[in-house]
Amino acid sequence: MRRPEFIARQSGCPSGLLGRLIGSIMATETAGANDAVVAALALQPSDCVVEIGFGHGRTLDRVARQLTAGGAAGIDLSETMVRMTARRCRDLIAAGRVTLHQGDSTRLPFPDGHFNKAYSVHTLYFWTHPEDHLREIHRVLCSGGRLALGFHTDEAPGARDFPETVYRFYSQAEVETLLQDAGFSKALLTEPTLHRGFVTAVATRSSVRLARREEVSSEHPEGRRAHPLRRRAAQEGAGRRRARRLRLEGRALSEEMGRAETAPRQAAQRQFSSSFAHHLR
Ligand SMILES: C[S@@+](CC[C@H](N)C(=O)[O-])C[C@H]1O[C@@H](n2cnc3c(N)ncnc32)[C@H](O)[C@@H]1O
16 A cells, blocks of 8 residues: 655654654564664673664664663654653663764764664665765774664565655665675675565674775776675574564574674774763763
């Protein structure tokens, strides 16, 4: 069924009473997808995490409660969603464990290398120039930092029900290219078979690899696309319940990403965690 344009616009930036209603419905509707994305982050208590486009704040609240020695921040375009999430997370905000910002993710109000993990779910469709948002997320991640991006692909059943004037859906290959062009050195994507074509892309920031790729691409404009960094880590098991499959899939990605991560990254993460704690004071 075709979605009315005014509802689609509300999803892109909920406002007022209708925005609050849409936010509440969304919190339930997108819970499974958000849980899969969070599983792919393999959170540690000392992580410093940012959510882009937190909406209703259900996921940010759950993530922040796991970060007993770190902290979480979020940014959303919608004033209505910032208020809704501020209410939901009031105890965490009062304790200095969550900070919320209203704004556009093309201009993140954080210094370079500020977080070691970032995630964003169902936001990509609304970004006019996704590369600008991804480059900003890359900037605020420390070396070795991880981004988990959750989205429906252009092949998802129902993608055509959303008005193209508001939504733009991408193929997996396009998202891989966007991530690489933003400077991410590695992107693993789940199979789009679960959750009605929902995919989690997990990418890592690595300054060394980025420098190498830039050298190649300056000589060969198509050089970046010539490096297939994608590896699939989906865990499929016929007959398993979907929630379990989503969890396993996230864990598989995390394990594969963990193998690719190095001791220097973990050291950077520890150093970062203490700087985040300092920032919150
Ligand atoms: C469809 S909702 C998704 C909410 C939540 N992430 C989820 O999965 O349920 C999209 C959210 O992204 C926010 N958003 C859209 N474009 C944004 C931008 N450029 N910067 C920050 N937030 C943005 C919207 O205000 C909205 O709250």
